[in-house]
Amino acid sequence: MAKKNVLIIGAGGVAQVVAHKVAQSAAEFGALHIANRTQSKADAIIQTLRDKGHRMPFASHALDAMDPAAVEALIRQLDAGIVINVGTAFINMTVLEGCIRAGAAYIDTAIHEDPARICETPPWYGNYEWKRRDDVAKAGITAILGAGFDPGVVNAYARLAEDEYFDKIDSIDIVDINAGSHGRWFATNFDPEINFREFTGTVYSWQGGEWRENRMFEVGREWDLPVVGKQKAYLSGHDEVHSLSARYPDADVRFWMGFGDHYINVFTVLQKLGLLSEQPVRTAEGLEVVPLKVVKAVLPDPASLAPDYTGKTCIGDLVKGSLDGKPGEVFIYNVADHKQAFEEVGSQGISYTAGVPPVAAAILVARGTWDVKKMANVEDLPARPFLELLGRMGLPTRVIDATGDHPI
Structure with missing residues (x-):
């Protein structure tokens, strides 16, 4: 063939x-x-x-x-x-x-x-x-x-837990931590327009058999993870919650993403100034611009971060459930290294x-x-x-x- x-x-x-x-x-x-x-x-x-x-x-x-x-x-x-x-x-x-x-x-x-x-x-x-x-x-x-990876690999982690660890899944908590440093004052790790759009709206999670709504950075907790250690992560809306909730309707499905105080401060200022809006505005000179696209234009290209990136990521699923009526939990995860990724393929982790x-x-x-x-x-x-x-x-x-x- x-x-x-x-x-x-x-x-x-x-x-x-x-x-x-x-x-x-x-x-x-x-x-x-x-x-x-x-x-x-x-x-x-x-x-x-x-x-x-x-x-x-x-x-x-x-x-x-x-x-x-x-x-x-x-x-x-x-x-x-x-x-x-x-x-x-x-x-x-x-x-x-x-x-x-x-x-x-x-x-x-x-x-x-x-x-x-x-x-x-x-x-x-x-x-x-x-x-x-x-x-x-x-x-x-x-x-x-x-x-x-998320969505994607983390979905496979949930399926692995279903196939090999539990006959009933009670909760899936997906945790995404980037403990690396790119050395820039501020930058996003992928397309700024898509990145910011993830966090400007309502945070949806699937809990108690229904969609729950929160504000971004409203709910946070500290996670103690392999290799990267203790990290603060916040309940965030994310793609995989929407498909996993369909497969596991009786389980709570949440996504947690790690953010440092500096990122949160910059994000908050940009949002309160209206610079993360996707709606066009007109300048005093009569130019029509989209604030979010202007922010994207002035931030570093995410691809340019790779040569200076150091540190590691840790992304995984904490899955709780039961097998033959006995409760248990597993954490299924991956750790990736920014420098190794750059040396292999010229991109960050x-x-x-x-x-x-x-x-x-x-x-x-x-x-x-x-x-x-x-x-x-x-x-x-x-x-x-x-x-x-x-x-x-x-x-x-x-x-x-x-x-x-x-x-x-």
């Missing part, structure tokens, strides 16, 4: 990781293509592949990914069997449409967002992606949603943790293990093959259970 060509859409820090991991796994695929609105950014990633000595066929392309007809045409032109969408979350639905029309497998790393809306009524997947389930099945393609998993998903689709010919979130798929493959690709999983701290 012919190996599938891969089309990466997007050319940021995560796309660079995806490209390098595809190239490292060249035996699994055919050719590698990278498409972006600004083709020179795709060219720059390809140059980093050449610098590492990769030899698989690769090429760059200009693409307006907001145009589903253009996406379809490029997929057909390249005979791409797998599309990995790591562009902005604003393009998910048009890229998915292009894949449905062209018959290509689709993989993304985040829920679709409408640029005109922020923090819509949950569950967010129900607003966009899940409405296309029947179309995906009729087209006979595989569409894997949210296959980054946040991009690394987000970029490796969709390639692992693509490999499992290419092998047939995850080629399910329907739409699925990661927790709907077998977890162990995914997590074991990730371990071989640089993101090993560990578990703290009643027997101690050990690899899966």
